[in-house]
Structure formats: structure tokens, C-alpha cells
Amino acid sequence: MKTKDWFTDWFNTSYYHTLYKERNDDEAQLFMKNITSFLNLPKTTHILDLPCGKGRHSVFLNSLGYTVTGGDLAENSINAAKEFENDTLKFNVHDMRKPFHHTYDAVFNLFTSFGYFEDDKEDILILENIKNGLNKDGFFVFDFLNAEKVKLNLVSAETKTVDNITFHIKREIKDGFILKHISFFADGENHAYTEQVKYLDLAKMTAFLETVGFTITTVFGNYNLDKFEAKTSDRLIIIAK
Known part of the structure; x- marks a missing residue:
């Protein structure tokens, strides 16, 4: 992607x-x-x-x-x-x-x-x-x-289940962006997306x-x-x- x-x-x-x-x-x-x-x-x-x-x-x-x-x-x-x-x-x-x-x-x-x-x-x-x-x-x-508070309190990994979908979330700050990597299995296939917003x-x-x-x-x-x-x-x- x-x-x-x-x-x-x-x-x-x-x-x-x-x-x-x-x-x-x-x-x-x-x-x-x-x-x-x-x-x-x-x-x-x-x-x-x-x-x-x-x-x-x-x-x-x-x-x-x-x-x-x-x-x-x-x-x-x-x-x-x-x-x-x-x-x-x-x-x-x-x-x-x-x-x-x-x-x-x-x-x-x-x-x-x-x-x-x-x-x-x-x-x-x-x-x-x-x-x-x-x-x-x-x-x-x-x-x-x-952004400054996010950097000081970054939760690098978490798992969240909503409507029987388990979302695996990883966060990092890299190259001037706050990144949130989201992966999950739903509707018979694996999915992966990354949210990015500028720091x-x-x-x-x-x-x-x-x-x-x-x-x-x-x-x-x-x-x-x-x-x-x-x-x-x-x-x-x-x-x-």
C-alpha cells in the first residue's frame, strides 16, 4: 500500500x-x-x-x-x-x-x-x-x-477487540511522523494499515x-x-x- x-x-x-x-x-x-x-x-x-x-x-x-x-x-x-x-x-x-x-x-x-x-x-x-x-x-x-505528550507517553503496543475483530496496534515515532500500525484478521483475510500524522x-x-x-x-x-x-x-x- x-x-x-x-x-x-x-x-x-x-x-x-x-x-x-x-x-x-x-x-x-x-x-x-x-x-x-x-x-x-x-x-x-x-x-x-x-x-x-x-x-x-x-x-x-x-x-x-x-x-x-x-x-x-x-x-x-x-x-x-x-x-x-x-x-x-x-x-x-x-x-x-x-x-x-x-x-x-x-x-x-x-x-x-x-x-x-x-x-x-x-x-x-x-x-x-x-x-x-x-x-x-x-x-x-x-x-x-x-505531539510532545504523545512522545513522552507512547504506548508502543496494544491489542483491542471490537465486534469480534482483534486489532493489533503498534506505535512509533519515525522520520517526523507519529505512526500507528494496525493489523487484524477479518472476513477471511489478513489486513494491515498504517495511520500516519506529522509530528x-x-x-x-x-x-x-x-x-x-x-x-x-x-x-x-x-x-x-x-x-x-x-x-x-x-x-x-x-x-x-
Whole structure:
């Protein structure tokens, strides 16, 4: 499998959704309530959730009264999300590396959905598209793992059984990437995928954002919007304009 396209293959499988089926919706909803309140977003705000997966953040943001568009490269995720569509909630297949056809009041990039690419230029291109897709005074909300804490607390191997599938997971940090190797036997055959996200600490992410003309206004360390601490915070959450 070509490492560069790992996300296209893995995110489009049913096994990806099986492994992560127990993601904490309460935590995600708390974050959405906190961040929209902190930003004081009026209900007229049009939010782009990119990439949106099966739309769990989008659906909740829409329930808070916002107009929301969700975009994701994985067609099966978008097809699943489309059942939630209404007049103020839409989902589209979209590659982050491609420019948007509309502009938005806020763009949310959530749950470590960035830094997939070998070449920094592709990550910077995504940020350029996001900046160009924002209306004047629009907000960019970036939610990523805290790379420094991950490095200090790396669990190198674990086994997880979900829906009678046993996933063998190995983690490493190599060549500037945090790698998660996932292998399992299902439906009569062996499967193996590797998730990779760039080792992006606050300094590197700041440099990326400044390259395209973003200004960081606030940095948080978790979904309660507590102060960011490099060694202990669970998340790296950046608000930029």
C-alpha cells in the first residue's frame, strides 16, 4: 500500500469505523459547546467541518443552530452522513488539497485530521485553501493531538477487540511522523494499515500558519479550553484568524 494514500484506503473501510466506534460523543459535544461559546459565534454563522468523517461534529453543531457544511474525502463516510442532511446541514465529498467553491465564517479541522502528507507543501496548501475559504474576520479552529505528550507517553503496543475483530496496534515515532500500525484478521483475510500524522508541535504548527498569513489568537490544551501545557495537555487546540 502506498503510504501517501493511507487515509484514502483506511478511512474508506468499515474496519476503520469498527475500531473507533466507541469515540466519546459527550467529549466532542462539550468541545463544540465550549468553542462556539468562546468564539461567541452568532447563529447566522456558516461553519465548514473539514474533514467531517461521518458527521458527528457537524450534526451536533447544526443542532446548536448553526448552518454547517461537512466535507470529507471518504465517500462511505459522506454517504453515511447524508442521512442527517437538512436545509442547514449539507455534506460533500471534498479533498482538503482542493480549493473550496464557497466561503465560510468558520472552518473547523477537528480530531487530528491534518498532517497526513510527506511533503510539508501539501499541508501548507491545505492551510492556504482554508484561509482563502474564510470570510473576513472568520475563525480557523485547529484541534490536534499534543505531539510532545504523545512522545513522552507512547504506548508502543496494544491489542483491542471490537465486534469480534482483534486489532493489533503498534506505535512509533519515525522520520517526523507519529505512526500507528494496525493489523487484524477479518472476513477471511489478513489486513494491515498504517495511520500516519506529522509530528506537529506548537512551534511547527505556528510556523505553518504564519507561512500562509494566519495569526494565532488563542491556544488551548483540552476540550475544557484550559491553558496549553506542552508536556501534559491532551490536545493542541489553536484558534487563528
